[in-house]
Amino acid sequence: MIDIFVNDETSPLKAVILGAARRIGRTPHFEEAYDPKSKEHIIAGTYPKEADMVAEIKAFSNVLEKYGVKVYRPEIIEDYNQIFARDIGFVIEDKFIQPTILKDRKEEIKGIQYILDEIDSQQLVVVPEGVRIEGGDVMPWKDHIFVGYSEKEDFDKYVVARTNRAGLDFLTKEFPNKKVKGFQLNKSDEVAKDNALHLDCCFQPIGKNEAIIYKGGFKFEEDYNYLKEYFGEENLIHINRDEMYEMNSNVFSISPKVVVLEKNFTRLATVLEKRGFTVEKVPYSEISKMEGLLRCSTLPLERAK
Template sequence: MLRLSVNDEISRLRAVVLGTAKSPGPIPKPEEAYDPKSLEHILAGTYPKEEDMIREMEAFSKVLKKYDVAVFRPEVLEDCNQIFSRDIAFVIEDKLIISNILPDREKEVDAILHVLDKIEEDHILHPPEKVHVEGGDVMPWNDYIFVGTYTGADYADHITARTNVHAVEYLREQFPKKKVLSFELRKSKNAKENALHLDCCFQPLGKGKAIIHKNGFLVEKEYQWLVDFFGKENVFEITADEMYHMFSNVFSITPEVVVSEKSFTRLNSWLRVQGFTVEEIPYAEISKQEGLLRCSTLPLIRE
C-alpha cells in the first residue's frame, strides 16, 4: 500500500504519477480547446506532435528516476490527452482528493485506478459536485494551503476558471488545522494574460524562495501578501512573456533540486546563484498546451 504524505511543494519526492503523452488523439478543433494557449497553437499550425511530447516526458521521467523516485504512469487511453495528471487529483497530508474536472476528462481518473488501488479507500476523497477544483490551483505549504480561484459572476463563461469558492470551503472543512488562503486569478481569453491555475503565476521553492507574476493576480493585496510572506529579496518576479512560457511551472524533487525547462535561461541562472541544482530538460512542446512540469505530476509521497 502507498502511505500518502504531501505537506508542501518541495520535500524529498518519493512517489509520483507522471502523465503520459502517448495517444493524445488528433489535433483538437479550435472550438475544442480548453485554454487560449492551445487555441493559439491550433490556429497557427504549431500544435505539438505526439512523438515530441513523448520525448519530453521521457526526459522528465529519467530525471525523476535519477533521484530514486517511484514513477507511476497512467494506463494509455486511445485518443485522450493524459499529460496533465495534476488536474485529475492531488494529495494533501495523507488524503488524495479526486478533482471534479471538465466532464469529458473524467475517464482520465480511470486510467490511474492501478495507483488508487494501492491507497486505502478512506484516504481517497470525492468532493461533492458543486466543488470545482483542479490540482494546479492547490498548493499545500506547511501550515497553509494556497488556493487559486475565481469568484467572478461570469465564472461559468470562463473555461479557464477551474476552481470555485465551494472548493475553498471544502478544503477548510477537510483540513481544519490548515490555514486555507484563496487568491483571485486573472482569467482571460488572451493567453498572455490568462492565469489558468495558481501554479501558472506562482510557485514556492526551497531555501525560502518563490517565483511570482504580479499580473496573474486580480487583487494586488493578495499578491502583496505572498511577496511579504516570502520576503521581496527571495522572490523571482517573472514578466508577462515569462508567465506565458510557464516559467513558474517548474518542479521541485527536493528542497535543493528543481527541474526546469532548458530555455528558461534567466530563471535557471538565478536558481543556480541561489544554490539550487537545476535539472534542465526540453519541455517547450508540452508548454504549448498551457501546462508544464508541475502540471504533469501528481506527487503521492514527499518525505
C-alpha cells in the first residue's frame, strides 16, 4: 500500500507523481486549446515539441531523485497530454481527492489508476457531480486550505475558470478542522498576462512562512491583503505581470529549504538565495508555454508529518 499525507506545500517530500510528455500527440489546433498562452504559441508556431518537454521533465525528475524522493509516473495514454498531474487529483491530510476536471482531460486519471489502486479505498474521495475543482487552485497550508475559485458569473463566462463555488463549499465540508479560504482570481480566455489560470499561477507559499505573490492575479484587493496580513509583508516576494506570465510563482518545494525553479528565473533565484534557500534550477521554458510549470507537473502523495 502507498501511504499518503500532505498538510502543506513545503514539508520534506517523500513521494510524488510527476507528469509525462511521451506520446503526447500532435500540436493542438487553435480551437482545441483551452488557455490563452497555448493559443499564443499555436498561432506563433512556437508550441513546444515533445522531445523538448520530455527532456525538461527528465531534468526535474533527476532533481527530485537527488533528494531521495520516490517519483511515480503515469502510465502513458496514446495522444494525450499528461504533463499537468496536479489538476487530476490532490492530497490533503490523508485523503486523496479526485476532482471533476475539463471533459477534454477526463481520461487522464486512467494513467495513475495503478497508483490509486495501492491507496486505501477509505482514503479516496471522489468529488460529486457539479463540483468543479482543479489541484492548481488548492493549497493546503497548515491550519488553512487556500483555494482559488470563481463565482458563477465568471465560472460560466471563462473556460479558464476551473474551480467553482461548489468546489470551495465541498472542501469546507470535507475538512471541517481547516480554515478554507477562497480567493477569486482574475481571468481571461484571450490575454495570458491578464489570466491567473490557477491560484498557483499568482501565489505560492515557500519555506516556513514566506510566499511568492502577484497582486494583480487577485480579483479583489482584500484577498491579497488577507495573505499579506497572514504571512507578513516582509515575508512576501512580489513578482510583476511579466514574471507571472513566465510562471515565476509556479515553483516547487522539496523541503522548507529547497525550492526548484525554472533556470531563467534569475531575479527570483537571487532573491531566494539571499533569503537562505537552496535553489535547484531546471530547464522548463517549453512546458511553460502551455501555462503550467513545476507545481502544475507534480502531485505530491506524501510529505513528512
